[in-house]
Amino acid sequence: xxxxxxxxxxxxxxxxxxxxxxxxxxxxxxxxxxxxxxxxxxxxxxxxxxxxxxxxxxxxxxxxxxxxxxxxxxxxxxxxxxxxxxxxxxxxxxxxxxxxxxxxxxxxxxxxxxxxxxxxxxxxxxxxxxxxxxxxxxxxxxxxxxxxxxxxxxxxxxxxxxxxxxxxxxxxxxxxxxxxxxxxxxxxxxxxxxxxxxxxxxxxxxxxxxxxxxxxxxxxxxxxx
Numbered sequence: 001x002x003x004x005x006x007x008x009x010x011x012x013x014x015x016x017x018x019x020x021x022x023x024x025x026x027x028x029x030x031x032x033x034x035x036x037x038x039x040x041x042x043x044x045x046x047x048x049x050x051x052x053x054x055x056x057x058x059x060x061x062x063x064x065x066x067x068x069x070x071x072x073x074x075x076x077x078x079x080x081x082x083x084x085x086x087x088x089x090x091x092x093x094x095x096x097x098x099x100x101x102x103x104x105x106x107x108x109x110x111x112x113x114x115x116x117x118x119x120x121x122x123x124x125x126x127x128x129x130x131x132x133x134x135x136x137x138x139x140x141x142x143x144x145x146x147x148x149x150x151x152x153x154x155x156x157x158x159x160x161x162x163x164x165x166x167x168x169x170x171x172x173x174x175x176x177x178x179x180x181x182x183x184x185x186x187x188x189x190x191x192x193x194x195x196x197x198x199x200x201x202x203x204x205x206x207x208x209x210x211x212x213x214x215x216x217x218x219x220x221x222x223x224x225x
Contacts, residue, residue, distance in 0.1 A: 009091065013084065017059050017074065026082050026154075035061050083156040085190030085214055092221035100156030100190040100215075104128055107158065107187070112150070115182060119175045121167075122147035128154065135161055135197050135204045142166065143201065148175060156190040158183055164196050169209055172196055180213040190215055 016033040023029050034053075037043050038061040045053065052068030054061060059074075079090045081099030089096060106126040116123050122145060125138050129151040135142075138149045142163060149161035158179055162172045176194045183189050192213040197206045 011088070011091075017056060020076060022080075028082070034059065038062065081156070083190045085156070088214075089217060089221070092217065092223065094217055094219050094221060101186060101188065102154065102156050103152050103189075104154075106152070107150070111182070111187060115179060118178050118182070119148065121175070123150045125149050125151045128152050131159070131161070131195060131206065135195075135206070136202075139163070139197075139204050140201055149195075152189075157193055158189050158191075159193045159195050161195040161197060163204075164198050164207065164209070167196075169194075169196060173211055176211065176213055180215075188215055 014033060015037075016031060018032045018035075019028055019030060023031060049062065049065060050068065051070035052065060052072035053059065055064045055068050056072050056074045077087060077090060079086050079094075079096040081096055083100045086096050086100060106128075112123050112126060124141055124145075124147045125134060129137075131151075131153075134149055134151050138161075141147065142149050142161075143166060146166055148167070151159050151161070153159070160172065160176050160179065162175075167175075172194050176192050180192045183192060194209070194211040194213075195206060196209045197204050199205045
């Protein structure tokens with residue numbers, strides 16, 4: 001039996017080291033997350049520093065390590081789009097020529113009407129929203145009606161929030177699975193995300209029971225080997 005090498009790929013989201021050439025398409029000109037957070041006295045990344053994080057060309061937040069323990073490089077994404085799934089697909093072997101769709105004005109009403117019928121619940125919100133603010137603004141109506149809080153963001157996502165005492169986790173996941181089946185073609189968002197929360201009105205908290213339903217890769221990836 002032929003042995004296979006194992007690779008542990010760890011993705012550290014939201015720790016960018018400078019803008020991409022297409023940053024202007026997404027309003028990200030001048031962005032450099034690492035350069036911003038390294039100024040905080042709460043920032044601590046000793047192991048990444050030893051591996052060579054700050055030796056990468058263009059990362060001038062701190063002094064270079066004389067003998068870094070790891071190999072390091074600065075890479076640019078070849079795909080179009082800035083969604084999380086776009087980057088994950090590329091690392092797995094798929095270059096996306098076309099960005100995943102986003103919905104700055106919310107999802108089409110005819111789609112939401114059909115979705116509401118299939119899940120058996122009303123839908124409220126349908127806007128780009130902060131995940132913490134949306135449950136504060138729509139939580140009361142959700143508790144009173146049991147309607148699902150559906151919202152999106154700048155990314156290609158369809159997010160469904162529900163209080164765990166009103167919509168059980170099993171039910172919330174079922175609703176998200178239905179959304180994933182329906183969101184295809186021009187509506188094929190990168191991820192459908194279950195966003196459960198708990199607590200009382202005015203003090204809601206999101207829980208760790210979040211679940212992501214990613215779009216199935218459109219071609220072969222490294223995990224197929």
